[in-house]
Amino acid sequence: MKTSTKIWLWFALVLCAATTVMNACFGRWPSVIVAIVSLAGLCMVLFAKKKAGFTLMCCCYVVSFFVAVLGSLGQPGLLVSIIMSLVGSLLVPVITWLFLRQDWASLN
Numbered sequence: 001m002k003t004s005t006k007i008w009l010w011f012a013l014v015l016c017a018a019t020t021v022m023n024a025c026f027g028r029w030p031s032v033i034v035a036i037v038s039l040a041g042l043c044m045v046l047f048a049k050k051k052a053g054f055t056l057m058c059c060c061y062v063v064s065f066f067v068a069v070l071g072s073l074g075q076p077g078l079l080v081s082i083i084m085s086l087v088g089s090l091l092v093p094v095i096t097w098l099f100l101r102q103d104w105a106s107l108n
Contacts, residue, residue, distance in 0.1 A: 001049060001079040001106065005099040012092050016042060028071070034064045045100070051107045058093045067091035094105060 020035040034071070038060035044053025068085035072078055 001103050002099075004101055006046065008095065008099045009042060012096060013042050013046065016031065016092070030067045030071075031064065034060050034067060038064070045096075045107070049107050051104070054093075054096065056108075057096070061089040061093050 006060040016035060016039050020039065023029075023031040023035060037101055038057050039062060041055075041057030041093065044050040046053075065085050065088075068084055068088070071083070074082035075081065
């Protein structure tokens with residue numbers, strides 16, 4: 001795995017951990033559970049070099065999107081919330097894929 005990929009994965013790990021702590025502070029427990037599983041996926045990619053970790057992480061971001069949308073139903077600014085949730089749910093997996101695509105064959 002390239003150094004740039006490892007650096008991104010560490011950055012994503014710290015970013016996701018910070019988001020998890022923030023969600024826990026605000027009592028968003030469904031988001032916390034999804035984020036912890038997503039962190040496990042990132043760790044599987046970074047430390048065990050497993051393709052399944054990326055798949056798990058992507059699944060978690062899909063679930064995270066729906067949790068965020070359901071959590072914002074009935075609140076003002078629903079469209080903005082949906083767009084921001086979509087951007088947040090796509091950002092890490094897409095950037096991770098851009099880094100991993102060259103190393104994909106070397107992952108287990």
